[in-house]
Amino acid sequence: MAKLTTRTEDYSKWYNELVVKANLAENSKVRGSMVIKPYGYAIWEKLQAELDKRFKETGHQNAYFPLFVPKSLFEAEEKNAEGFAKECAVVTHYRLKNDPDNKGKLIVDPDAKLEEELIVRPTSEAIIWSTYKNWIQSYRDLPILINQWANVVRWEMRTRLFLRTAEFLWQEGHTAHETKQEAIAEAQQMQDVYADVVENFMAIPVVKGRKSDSERFAGADDTYTIEALMQDGKALQAGTSHFLGQNFAKAFDVKFTSKEGKQEYVWATSWGVSTRLMGALIMTHSDDLGLVLPPKLAPIQVVVVPIYKTDEQLEEIRKVVDTFSSELKAKGVSIKFDDDSQTKPGWKFAEYELKGVPVRVAIGPKDLEKGHVEVARRDTLEKQFITLDNVAVEIEKLLEDIQINLFERAKNFRDNHITEVSTFEEFKTVLEEKGGFLSALWDGTEETEEAIKDATKATIRCIPQAFEIPTEGVDVFSGKPAKYRVLYAKAY
């Protein structure tokens, strides 16, 4: 097995190779669309299950809305439409026919042109709010708390596996409320749910904050974000939750009769995370040997590799493994005994390192004699011997330890890469030499944001919750009185 390009050699190449070689995903024959392979999909399924559980615990129900959005609905909320119009896949016809000039080939049937074009959803606010209109008459119909698991399409020009693809999988929550306060509370609650899952399940530390006006979701009054930091010092927006005000209610004329008998527009939120999180997962924890998975997300948590020459040896090993294996399974640990005789132990070691399996157990005749097994942890690559009667208990502890260690390690890295800068020179130097988040004062204007972006490619990732207090001092770029302290970074 050829080694991966290392991260220092070429971070971007390392990422692409890892995704493909670890069997997570690959490019398809459709421009910008990927195939999510079984191993990658198994990780996504575990993440999905965890998110879905949290959504249901916070009172949401799943539903399903159409893939297509008629153009007239799509354009109803103007800012949202404008934000997505440039990257829309458009269905214009509903039939193919045989090509009269080319036997066996098909052409679009010009007689099957749609009266109104259909947009393949880049996001579903339009189709959903045109539906909610019929569901909402009175305050008794509120709140509506719905989530949808779906595919969406955004015709991105530069695509990268998981991080930016023309089609991606996501969930999108769409809620409707009586009051502004309730909608804001919902949007913030879902930001918290995302932060909780990303930190405690994916072991990725995040900064919670608000987006600046220019980085906000098209059609939102406020976008709450969780921002993660990758190993190369670039930020990645890991999830967003939007307070949509009454924008969609007004665009689709969705009013309700309040408790006081008045006609009022409904307040809205929407919130989503996507297969992009797979990219964040890979780039937060992995190393030059391959993927590193937090135990809570790993489809296989423990792999056991027997080292043997004869069939008798293998059978003796199998007996011993069966014992601790069933103990671990009873604890809910997923464990694989790889007794494939076609590949050698060394090859298997490399393969499971590449796949990010958190714990590897090796066991041969000598180990049996000594009454122990060799246990290697994927995160630190440390090995230790564990006596046979302690295997299940120790591995269970080890899995917990790895989960915590991965988070702590990533958090240390992240914390060491938040640099407070007070001059624009410092800003540029730190950005260039160290990367990461730059904590800087901002005057609150789009002009400054734009000028800094043009000069450095860094954007305001968020106004952190922690900094949401009136501030003193001057903008790092314009020198004008500052409004907020914000985090800048180059971003995925």
Place this chain on the structure above:
Amino acid sequence: MAKLTTRTEDYSKWYNELVVKANLAENSKVRGSMVIKPYGYAIWEKLQAELDKRFKETGHQNAYFPLFVPKSLFEAEEKNAEGFAKECAVVTHYRLKNDPDNKGKLIVDPDAKLEEELIVRPTSEAIIWSTYKNWIQSYRDLPILINQWANVVRWEMRTRLFLRTAEFLWQEGHTAHETKQEAIAEAQQMQDVYADVVENFMAIPVVKGRKSDSERFAGADDTYTIEALMQDGKALQAGTSHFLGQNFAKAFDVKFTSKEGKQEYVWATSWGVSTRLMGALIMTHSDDLGLVLPPKLAPIQVVVVPIYKTDEQLEEIRKVVDTFSSELKAKGVSIKFDDDSQTKPGWKFAEYELKGVPVRVAIGPKDLEKGHVEVARRDTLEKQFITLDNVAVEIEKLLEDIQINLFERAKNFRDNHITEVSTFEEFKTVLEEKGGFLSALWDGTEETEEAIKDATKATIRCIPQAFEIPTEGVDVFSGKPAKYRVLYAKAY
């Protein structure tokens, strides 16, 4: 609450009203596409989970392939392409722009025409086999056993909620094998998995069989089907599993090196069930009061309705309910205590009947005095009193009994609606007066099949497994020597 149209008044209207009023689904603003509402989606999720478990138990893994199929791939397998070409949604452009003549409106940007049109997948054989080509070199790469949960689009002209919609949700399995025998065994295994879930989970009896050539999946060598019978005497194809031969392997040039070192084409299967099963579920069990759900599929299995006048009474009832409720929850039963003070018990009774909740418990002060509750089962509408200390045990039994009873009732109906006919006069009379499956001898020709369809609208639903034996006698229509005994029916 207005009553449903009854089944005898207008079966089709009854169905549509039920789907909408029970909050299962509704038509959307996109022609032929539906919105699956939370209650309908919750049922679909339970079915999905069960199917997914069975797929994994039989060695399959989930993955995800692109929504779009480039036209050149789509047309590669000619029969498959021909079969779906007439109902394809086609993406031709990837951008909208502002309409210069109409402020605030958008038009398709003519400069953003795709070089090659993209077909929105009606099924994924083409995109998947163009991918498998790169995954398969040697017999060691086989079998590939993959399933995908996805949305697909078929531009049907006449659509009906769940039964036939332009977009629908489904799963599609796509497997690749070394030998013909192995592929056939896989296709038959998945037919068995479908039959098992549909019979034992959905309580819908099915006939297993093979499709005739004309009813076969476009691109398949053989289609195995499970056929159900609805209450109006029409059949419904509930799931199909296809032996695809080497058709897709040849179309996409997918060869492997065999154990003997030869280059051979790969053998394939595909198999799918869809949200159409929701239609089968509704039409098999439901009655004029609304939906009837088998307990295994019911999102709420037991509803408890308190009957009270004062808050003190409600609190006393709540205490008693809490006790048997936690016992039931511990047994894995989902139970809802509906103490909403805005609606009356009678309204609630009707509401939960409409929603198909299998067991309803009513409890008021008089019941407390007598130490019992009133329990009504949704399937037979029978009521009984159960003493308080037996509630959990008895309800658990009742749920099992309802599950069995629904299957038995549907099976009796189905068995009573398989009529052996030996003349075409008899065929027409039974079809007209009784409906159901007509068991008849067939000469094996498409001409006869076509002529019968033209004359009666009945089609060959399948050549049942049970009848796959050489047969004597003559075709019911043509009088020619018969090849098979088959089941005809009018079908959804």
